[in-house]
Amino acid sequence: MRPPGARGATLKDVADRVGVHPGTVSRALNPATQGMVNPDTVRKVQRAAKELAYRPNPMARGLKTSRSMTVGIIVPDITNPLFPPIVKGAEAVLTEAGYTCLIGNTDNDIDRERDVLEAFIGRQVDGLIVASAQLEDEVLRHAADGDRPLVLVNRRVEGARIPLVVGDDAGGMEMAVRHLAELGHTRIAHLAGPQFLSTGRARARAFRQSMHEFGLTVDPNLVLECATYSVEAGAAAAAALFEATDAESAPTAIACGNDQIAIGTCDVLRERGLRCPQDVSVVGYNDMPYVDKLAPPLTTIRVPHALLGAEAARIMLRLLTGEDTATSVISLPVELVVRGSTAPPR
């Protein structure tokens, strides 16, 4: 009789049943070494393994091989609709390859990021996929020096050579500005995301650049940074924007750093008796779920988040198998989705 804590059959159990040595069973069951054992034995071993519902103990294996077959995925906040698709995309390809994923939240706090990172490293994860990077991220810069593969997704770190998968922020913002310019807007505002995040910075830069490109001038009073990527911060910035402008100088269109900021902006518009899109057009960024159900449905830039996650995972896999030595940087195309929140100026 097994002790109560018994977790299942071991290699030895299988060996006993077939009447061979545990080492042989190990070889027979491992596809890589299966060639060095008698096909007959292999079959018998496989049958016995199935009968006993043998499952290799990953801890024993990991202890021996010093690989855990786990990958840590670190996100700022799984509750932000942006990140679940990234996680899901990454998890799908990693699971397929036999890896299990650990998920950690940092709440955008760099101290918690370090804690999660250390916990995962303590857990012996084989690699790390990080979506919570800040532009100045010593924690990650340091982690990148370790011997453990690190892949960034969605956000980048300044001055570190780390493999990376992002959406094309510059291209996306250019589409947004072009769309507004083509509608005939000239006084276009930008409510930027936090400038300590690469997405916030890249989109803000792209905004200015695109404005020039389309022959429009950037009014400094019409470019504000939001403290966070939230509805509240977006509303606060939008309110400040209208406080600082009069009827003459007020924008007729606003390109927002992300969808939450756009939602906050629409709230403020409503409060102030301005109609969207008739009085002010608004463009979001990300195409979060259900922003097509808002009133008006939000025009936004669609980022293929699940793909981002999947690509990051593929890079991770290549890093893990040593196939890939170069530091890949992948920028995935984004897409303008025109809905009801944008229209020509009056």
Next chain:
Amino acid sequence: MRPPGARGATLKDVADRVGVHPGTVSRALNPATQGMVNPDTVRKVQRAAKELAYRPNPMARGLKTSRSMTVGIIVPDITNPLFPPIVKGAEAVLTEAGYTCLIGNTDNDIDRERDVLEAFIGRQVDGLIVASAQLEDEVLRHAADGDRPLVLVNRRVEGARIPLVVGDDAGGMEMAVRHLAELGHTRIAHLAGPQFLSTGRARARAFRQSMHEFGLTVDPNLVLECATYSVEAGAAAAAALFEATDAESAPTAIACGNDQIAIGTCDVLRERGLRCPQDVSVVGYNDMPYVDKLAPPLTTIRVPHALLGAEAARIMLRLLTGEDTATSVISLPVELVVRGSTAPPR
């Protein structure tokens, strides 16, 4: 010089540095056994451990103790806004207690549920928190017989004694119906969630019961089941509802099985030229993020999802430490949030 795969200092490294036996170091570092070692030695060991940045190898420890200090969390779809708060709530509690979480998606597919479950059990998780349960869930009924703690969250399984944390579905639906009844509605429809899920079933049952309670009759033509908890299925059911009724028998209010169904319903209303809430009131369920931004803002039942996750994790912890032997069933109170999608009938 360390081999390239070196993951850090071992117990032996620390022991060598202090000049004691590895066993002593183990005792000195483990709070539970720390009492049996000379305080002086403890201090020296701790210092050495810190200097060498010693981190216990969880695989070695797990191999020995046959506990992995991991808990698997299984959700239908992390991409559904309902589940991230549950995961986050559970993770916070579990992480605090030194556990690490594995997250798995089932896509509401019972075969994938089994796969994930097996993968997690293969991973030697110490316990499982499952949010993807179906009413007839052989996989889980079977898993519950194992020696590994299992806690259900949000959804239950029929006829299995498994610890459980759910929102008060009966109470929530009663609030919804009462709200509509008090507004003066009498022809109230219910677009139910899938009846193979406990939430769908419980809310449908509560709908009928509450209707009787408030002296209203349930028109069988006004109760339809949605194939899934999605916008599309909700829209399909809503369309069917209006196809099957005429101006006389059409509902003036609809209690929906969840928010997605409510969103689909509102879409159909709009298509048919019916205004919400003037012509038809709509109540959702769950209070997903941003449903307060819809037009009209959705009246709904708020379920404390993060709390659900946290409670489930607390039960898990008690099960894991053996403190708790009873099969707890916790039903958490929900709350009616009245917004713009409900009004008196005309």
Next chain:
DNA sequence: ATGAAAGCGCTAACAG
């Protein structure tokens, strides 16, 4: 082609 044996890093039972 297979058996034997060592050892991954840790804990725990037993000695001293």
Next chain:
DNA sequence: CTGTTAGCGCTTTCAT
């Protein structure tokens, strides 16, 4: 209070 020892389940080198 501390050292010794055995062994968790597996992989892998070395014999045979």
